[in-house]
Amino acid sequence: MNTFGTPQRVLVRGEGAYVWDADGRRYLDLLAGIAVNALGHAHPALLRAVTDQLAGLGHVSNFFTTPAHVTLAERLLQIVTPGGAPAGSRVFLANSGTEANEAAFKLVRRHGGGARPRVLALEGAFHGRTMGALALTHKAAYREPFEPLPGGVEFLPFGDLDALERALESGDGDDVAALFLEPIQGEAGVRPLPDGYLGAARRLTAAHGALLVLDEVQSGVGRAGRWMAHHAMLDDAAGTVLPDVVTLAKGLGGGMPIGAMVALGEQTAALLGPGQHGTTFGGNPVAAAAALAVLETIEREDLLAHVDVTGKGLAAALREVPGVRAVRGAGLLVAAELEAPIAKEVAAALLEAEPTGFVVNPVAPDTIRLAPPLILTGEQAESFVTALPAALAAGRAAGTGTT
Structure with missing residues (x-):
């Protein structure tokens, strides 16, 4: 039934904090099935x-x-x-x-x-x-x-x-x-x-x-x-x-x-x-x-301490990104509030990012929600922060109809 809308991708496998689609493209999963996949994908335990x-x-x-x-x-x-x-x-x-x-x-x-x-x-x-x-x-x-x-x-x-x-x-x-x-x-x-x-x-x-x-x-x-x-x-x-x-x-x-x-x-x-x-x-x-x-x-694995440290680092880095108005949350439940109502466009741009896309959730017109696996590394979080400015620019362009 059409209760979820059109699926954004067909995902076929996952490992750690990454998932792959049917075309072989890799994505950093920063949503974890909406805060579900606490240990990421295919965790041995x-x-x-x-x-x-x-x-x-x-x-x-x-x-x-x-x-x-x-x-x-x-x-x-x-x-x-x-x-x-x-x-x-x-x-x-x-x-x-x-x-x-x-x-x-x-x-x-x-x-x-x-x-x-x-x-x-x-x-x-x-x-x-x-x-x-x-x-x-x-x-x-x-x-x-x-x-x-x-x-x-x-x-x-x-x-x-x-x-x-x-x-x-x-x-x-x-x-x-x-x-x-x-x-x-x-x-x-x-x-x-x-x-x-x-x-x-x-x-x-x-x-x-x-x-x-x-x-x-x-x-x-x-x-x-x-x-x-x-x-x-x-x-x-x-x-x-x-x-x-x-x-x-x-x-x-x-x-x-x-x-x-x-x-x-x-x-x-x-x-x-x-x-x-x-x-x-x-x-x-x-x-x-x-x-x-x-x-x-x-x-x-002492993941409570890891989540606290990684989440604070991610939040601090997001606050320095131009176009992000505010950052809220705790640990690895984080929202980036944007200066413009372009969250949907930014999420789409992040999904298309190369060489690795990013799965995020535009939970409000001006807000992106992140709820990644608790095993997310600092390096993986940094890769998202690095990719975000380009996605914001693409989102602004899409939101105004310019190219």
Whole structure:
């Protein structure tokens, strides 16, 4: 179906941070399947994990469990919050970020029952395209063709704590079930929450009995140079901002489809009971083995530190490129905001660059999003920065119709 438009290329293989198309042209993949291929392409650890697991047990259904399921859930509880999750925390394994957020939406509906019908999200939010996740997604073009959506969702101005406080106090008593936040809004142009917002949001939601749900689908699993992007936003007196729910996917499986909803604390984890949610394929042993290989490789190769250093170097270099107005993000989730609305033209020029093209994402008319594999080298990042001025010139020419 024509849901994605015309494919830009037919890709046939990949290795490391590079992919090749059917005509044999090579591209530096600076999008990684939209922040998915955390270890790049054909990483030996991922290949070995998937092959070994599939050779033994590929699928079992949710009537059973496997060592891969249990080990992955335990590992996620160790990394989702500094020092490990509190006692009683639990994990629901799904197939994608949308499904993880759909599960979180159902969980917060259970919180307070009908007494808490309101759910808050931010302008610019993207939480997925299934009906529940879509109800939490702000962009009108995504929402309007499918209305009426599940009700009760209200969108607040991005980063406005006064608006959040008013929303929490405006209802009939404490009637807000939850606040959904992305620590870094990816689809809106890589916008990190303002300094201090997350800690204040935690204090406000806790004061009003509302759950705090952090969508780390795009920004988690090392993408921002920490296990979770929100780990860099800890600002309360104790040095911790403990959410109630964290959702994960994308880079977690390194290319295999897997998502997770992590409920922190016994009270939150008990909100969904037997029969209230399910999945046939979610967390199947092959995907779980892939996720474990990703997490183990990130730790073994010290990729969190690598992402932090490489991302800071890339951002600093981009700020020096004429025609780039601003650079946002963290780690290897980076946006280059351009001085003109020519992002689409620049992305096309980068794809055509010789001898190696570059895969980037024009996420807004004036913004290019980069979410490369976490193994991207400094030299590879430098090759992109070197090619960008010519692409900007080509983009300006295409945008004005000149040659």
